[in-house]
Amino acid sequence: MNVLMVFAHPEPRSLNAALRDVAIRELETRGHAVRVSDLYAMNWKTAVDRADFLNLDADGRLKVATASSEAFMAGALTEDVKVEQEKLLWADTLILQFPLWWFTMPAILKGWIDRVYAYGFAYGVGEHSDRRWGDRYGEGRLAGKRAMLIVTTGGWAEHYSPRGINGPIDDLLFPINHGILHYPGYDVLPPFVTYRVDRLDEAGFAQTAERLRERMRTLDTTPPIPFRRQNGGEYLIPSLQLRPDLGSAEATGFSLHRDERSPSESGSGNG
Amino acid sequence: MNVLMVFAHPEPRSLNAALRDVAIRELETRGHAVRVSDLYAMNWKTAVDRADFLNLDADGRLKVATASSEAFMAGALTEDVKVEQEKLLWADTLILQFPLWWFTMPAILKGWIDRVYAYGFAYGVGEHSDRRWGDRYGEGRLAGKRAMLIVTTGGWAEHYSPRGINGPIDDLLFPINHGILHYPGYDVLPPFVTYRVDRLDEAGFAQTAERLRERMRTLDTTPPIPFRRQNGGEYLIPSLQLRPDLGSAEATGFSLHRDERSPSESGSGNG
Numbered sequence: 001m002n003v004l005m006v007f008a009h010p011e012p013r014s015l016n017a018a019l020r021d022v023a024i025r026e027l028e029t030r031g032h033a034v035r036v037s038d039l040y041a042m043n044w045k046t047a048v049d050r051a052d053f054l055n056l057d058a059d060g061r062l063k064v065a066t067a068s069s070e071a072f073m074a075g076a077l078t079e080d081v082k083v084e085q086e087k088l089l090w091a092d093t094l095i096l097q098f099p100l101w102w103f104t105m106p107a108i109l110k111g112w113i114d115r116v117y118a119y120g121f122a123y124g125v126g127e128h129s130d131r132r133w134g135d136r137y138g139e140g141r142l143a144g145k146r147a148m149l150i151v152t153t154g155g156w157a158e159h160y161s162p163r164g165i166n167g168p169i170d171d172l173l174f175p176i177n178h179g180i181l182h183y184p185g186y187d188v189l190p191p192f193v194t195y196r197v198d199r200l201d202e203a204g205f206a207q208t209a210e211r212l213r214e215r216m217r218t219l220d221t222t223p224p225i226p227f228r229r230q231n232g233g234e235y236l237i238p239s240l241q242l243r244p245d246l247g248s249a250e251a252t253g254f255s256l257h258r259d260e261r262s263p264s265e266s267g268s269g270n271g
Numbered sequence: 272m273n274v275l276m277v278f279a280h281p282e283p284r285s286l287n288a289a290l291r292d293v294a295i296r297e298l299e300t301r302g303h304a305v306r307v308s309d310l311y312a313m314n315w316k317t318a319v320d321r322a323d324f325l326n327l328d329a330d331g332r333l334k335v336a337t338a339s340s341e342a343f344m345a346g347a348l349t350e351d352v353k354v355e356q357e358k359l360l361w362a363d364t365l366i367l368q369f370p371l372w373w374f375t376m377p378a379i380l381k382g383w384i385d386r387v388y389a390y391g392f393a394y395g396v397g398e399h400s401d402r403r404w405g406d407r408y409g410e411g412r413l414a415g416k417r418a419m420l421i422v423t424t425g426g427w428a429e430h431y432s433p434r435g436i437n438g439p440i441d442d443l444l445f446p447i448n449h450g451i452l453h454y455p456g457y458d459v460l461p462p463f464v465t466y467r468v469d470r471l472d473e474a475g476f477a478q479t480a481e482r483l484r485e486r487m488r489t490l491d492t493t494p495p496i497p498f499r500r501q502n503g504g505e506y507l508i509p510s511l512q513l514r515p516d517l518g519s520a521e522a523t524g525f526s527l528h529r530d531e532r533s534p535s536e537s538g539s540g541n542g
Contacts, residue, residue, distance in 0.1 A: 010320045011333040046317040047379040049281045062282040065425065065469070103450035104375060107382030108318040114378050137436060154336065158510040163518070165408060165501060165511040167445060167525050175443055179374035198336070230436060239429040240436040247434070253524030254438050
């Protein structure tokens, strides 16, 4: 299996870097090929701007989606972006690893998404018509591949629990797991989250490392989060609202977009 | 009233820039003082790194929260960050304006949050003990001020509706409204969201502009989103879980953290 790890922490001696190395060692020991995009070490250009689109008119108004599409089609994206897109196509599994800063990813990683996820590559893929709204949410260029997050946070697990003040971790990560990973096609595995990292002692690190090794050993067998597929008949087109007969009528929020029936019942099947 | 608008779009001729100017004109016409942080025009440094902490040991390991705290206390944050912090203290109302990219803010704006929201300024404020978990979520250095988002997206409103495939817009924006704005104390107003912006014609723009002017006229009277306060007795300490008797027992997700009772019932009062 080919694994791409995109890593976003500024300090090579950080806990995040130590966990990254634990994961890589375990994967390589098991014969997988691993490539790492260490965004800080690469001095990754973070903000989308005119310079990203080599075929843009010097005087033209920058419409980001249009410019992205035209540059992708013409092969006129910048070399750093093309290299990352090739890595995504090469990898069977994508891992994004980062500390949770303000309840989402650090800016440098968001900038990797904003720039690498070009129109025609990660969005704007497939037929758009009255009957089909593109290949996305379970379909798309990266369909058939797996993805997962490795996240650290200083906060307590309770604070991210279903009734915790920060909001449930799965909901906080939904815009990433569903909106960034499931969107271009990935099957998304449950995230690996480590809490209270500022207080992690040696024994705690050893436990965390072992939990992480176990996740790496089961990367290809762990059942993905059962996000619904856009084009599986569960959403109305073009409103893209969940069919009235699906999900609890009272349910609100992100949980509607998971199909929580058992695999045999839903016929989707995992693993 | 003093208003700070933080603006994150790379194109001066964009719809976003036009809406920004509509908002500014309306505010200035009504006698308010407006300052704008146009992040692309300022060439804002996006990624947190060692260079942000002027008093950091050259050989020291970078622990971001610790370095942020020490630099804030010593006045050793960089000048660009200090200027933005002063603007935040000056402003009675903060507006963040951006196009929704991958269901959250563009990287350059996330980098503004990551860098300006220093430890001791926007987090790590107030007493931390067994009985009190700091001044945050309704308290903190920016308490008593108001904040709101102005957001554009290419997607349809239906796709962001309660049963829409992207997830409800209020839930997608919760990590920002609650986790970034309510956290350091702001009263957070409902966001101003414009959908299908790629198809907006002249008449549509005129309507949108008028809706936006109305929001600017009512900036100081619009009732904020009724997010619960951390230290108002509704959360257990230190687990910071919502008291078992509050919110529906079946409720899940972010809605728990809004107090939907009427102001007279909850005694919170708006306006």
